[in-house]
Amino acid sequence: MSDFNTSDFTNPSTFILLGIPGLEAAHIWISIPFCAMYAIAVLGNFTILFIVKREPSLHEPMYYFLCMLAVTDLVMSTTTLPKMLSIFWFNSREISFSACLTQMYFLHCFSAMESGILMAMALDRYVAICHPLRHSTILTNSVVAKIGLAVVLRCGILTLPYPFLARRWPYCRTNIIPHSYCGHIAVVKLACADISISSYYGLFDLFSVSGMDVFFIAMSYTLILRAIFRLPTKDARLKTFRTCISHLCAILALYIPDFFSSVIFRLGHNVPLHFLVLIASVYQLVPPVLHPIIYGVRTKQIRGRLIQPFAHKGT
Template sequence: MSDSNRTDFSNPSTFILLGIPGLESAHIWISIPFCAMYAIAVLGNFTILFIVKREPSLHVPMFYFLCMLAITDLILCTSTLPKMLSIFWFNAREISFSACLTQMYFIQCFSGMGSGILVAMAFDRYVAICHPLRHSTILTNSVVATIGLVVVLRSGILTLPYPLLVRQWPYCRTNIISHFYCEHIAVVNLACADISINSYYGLFDLLSVIGMDVFFITMSYIQILRAIFRLPTKDAWLKTFGTCISHLFAISALYLPDLFSSLVLRFGHNVPLHVLVLITCVDNLIPPVLHPIIYGLRTKQIWDRLLQLFVIKRPKCFLLVPWLSN
């Protein structure tokens, strides 16, 4: 290609997000379920935070970790959905290069952070079941804060190379991204350079974060199951294992969609582009939507407190007029 016919984007000021390529005419209709899911995610996670803050009996490690997960889910879905809806509703496709890198960083960072919090919750279940008498002395508030800080620092540091690597490449092809957000691979594919280091680092990040987290969660549940099977009765087995059901559902809500989308993106060469983009969108939304529903329905303390907020109790008139009850 001659220099005269080549458009230079070596320092692009903006990128253009297409939304869902091939389905532009249906953007308004597609926005309806995604807007509803985003509203459920925001309302559900804020409700979790509100209930835990208001109820002193919930100020324990399990619910502290749940609040961390709720904050992570809120930031994760807010990093993508408002921009997607602005593309669908207002055709606001432009995003500055710096904003694009910031969005990429937040998405990668908080995805890894959610995985780390699930490991912390698995550790809490392990201590509660295998060492119940020492739970309060092992998981003190300072230990919980330290675990949260480690999770944040790990994700923040491991995610930092993504925008730094993207920033260094020259962009000489186009500034049009066939996506609704600045997804890492979608952006670096626009670069006119050998981006192998991005692929290698992405694989390293995947193995060091998701791989290690799945390993630690698996080891925790092996110890939990060993402790459960030592219990004398089947009722005790079921009751103890029931305390882990919400966490197992939360793990499934995060890892299964992520695994499915990863397999489709890597091996679904014949899958239309708009289907791949839709899968990515659903993958980002499922955990923030399902986590508050799972814990709201499965956790008795949260469910009871939620009912107290919305169910109006009938007044006991006989307390005000005692002779009517005789």
């Protein structure tokens, strides 16, 4: 490893990902749950896409947004997991400088897209509950497509400075990244320069994307709850609120691990590095695994389509 830890290079051709530092001996065992979670994420999200495509009754705004979320989950998990598993299984730690920056871009871009799509789904729930008679005229297919395009463009453009800033810094100490993937901060911390611009931009991106999304989701649900409490009967209130449970669970699946990971990284100065890296690596898989399970279990139409083949076999 001393070959990589040099002090006379300014632009390394490759970086070295350590996987989970300090737990190298357990990489094979760690890979088992990671591989299982990745398989569940891929199978679950492809199943959602297949069912929505095949079932005409699901060709509605909520399910179009769900398909966008499934595609985002597939790309986000595939951005990190194959390389992570190659480290665990084959000790393949090298990643080219360009591939590292590409992974960084896709990772942060699609993480932000997840948040944006959940905000769009909150808008769908708001219109469906607060303006039910106008839902089909407000959220037409063209409007849904424009919302999806706006989310993609917003995240794609705001994420562009990450790799461009990372490329401009000189790397003259080491090219060893004590992580399992090329996160923005993990890479720029290796630079032998003042990286304040990268740090400040990261905070700006966090507040302008996730902060804005959380704000609008909170506003949507404030209006939704106000409309629900105005309903005349308890049964009507419960029935209406149940239509939001899947979306609320999806929100929790994204933001709770993100919040937990952020708090540990910023305040857990005495937390071992291997624990921090393990938590960050698991976080990349939690939303892609949980989202199809949540919607598969909670959504009657999807659940019915899933059990339909087994029901035919039993008759």
